[in-house]
Amino acid sequence: MELRQVQYFIAVSEELHFGRAAERLHIGQPAVSQQVRRLERELGVELFDRSGRAVTLTPSGKALLPEGRALLKALDALTVKAERLAAQDESTFRVGISSALGRRLDDFLDALPASGAGTRFEFQTLDAPTRLAQVRSGRLDAAFVRGVESAPGLHLLTLWHDPLVVALPAAHPLAARGRLDLAELAGLPLRLASREANPVLFDTVTAACRKAGFEPTLGPPFAGLQNTLAEIGAGGAGWTLVYPAAAETVSSRRIALLPLLGEPIAVRMFLAIPENAAPKRLELLEATGAEVRRKVAEEKRKSSHD
Structure with missing residues (x-):
């Protein structure tokens, strides 16, 4: 039994007309008739009485209708919950950090554009090799890392230069x-x-x-x-x-x-992200990185005038 067969059964039971049910479902009438017949064979009962001029539910059809509707309602609830979880996962950003970021982490968060206002961050303090490994494995979405110039499989987005x-x-x-x-x-x-x-x-x-x-x-x-x-x-x-x-x-x-x-003497701080990062996420991080670099450069200019 397929879910679409149950959907067709519900539509015909509500319209009591195969043609109107097909229009409602945006498919051809033969497909609706075929799938309802297949569902009847699989269930071993007749769902509709087609002997008269009008289509009517049989006693078995009436008895199974509440269960069919409950099944579709459960499917809708499953879909809504999955979409909500997907949206939550998309807005949650798991980031590996070192213990020596200090106020630069605040600078990074402050630099998020308006499009990232709903982003929720989860931070994990790890050593640099572990940070990179976990970004590659997908356990982290990104990691702050310095002391590297290349990282196979990862894109290194320059954030700032640390003057030692x-x-x-x-x-x-x-x-x-x-x-x-x-x-x-x-x-x-x-x-x-x-x-x-x-x-x-x-x-x-x-x-x-x-x-x-x-x-x-x-x-x-x-x-x-x-x-x-x-x-x-x-x-x-x-x-x-x-x-x-x-x-x-x-x-x-x-x-x-x-x-x-x-x-x-300066060492670059990068944000390591997967090479196949989602375009929207990559766009958000690139905009954030650009704003951080602008802010750091502005601080440098001010300090040089002091």
Whole structure:
């Protein structure tokens, strides 16, 4: 038995005329007659009495009519609920983030255009490889990620560039400067994540040091940002670089945070999304990314005039 057969049965029972039922259903009358006959054979009963000039329901047809209507009503309820769930799923955005986004996450949310006003976000804090893997698998719709330049199967939408801030012991003579020339750090050991752990950051920083005229001397192994800052603050010789959002969370008076003179050392922040993302969603994210970039550029211009 097919649902369309039940739909045809209900239409004929309400119209009591195969031609009018066919017009109501926007199909040919022979198709209606054929499918109702097939339904009768499958049920083993006659649903309509066709012997007279008018079509009438048989006792079996009258008895089965409430069940047929209930079946179609359940189908309508199923369809409405499925559409509602689909709309809810479309407006829910599952995003992987790092713990060092800070106010930039607010900037991103503020930049959503009016068309994204109903979007509901669910955030998960994960390491970068896991974020990318879960976007590929469909468990996440997008992920904020830096430290990559390509990600097979994903589209990387540039959001902003993070200018890195120097962190060094507050007791060091250089800490009294308002800004540092990178070359002034040539004699201090650099505490940085290994190239294996973060190739883009490692290559970006070492290239900037070489451009400044020195080969960086790598200090003790990087022990994570918080541990490394604690060791530097406790008197360990060296310096490291901190993302701006992470710098806002550093409260130790033993650590000095200083921007660099001249061209900053910057790492791009991307939003990784599937290459086959829905066009409407891609359009929304591209518009958001453009607004974030505009806002960050405006902040940069203002700070340069201050």
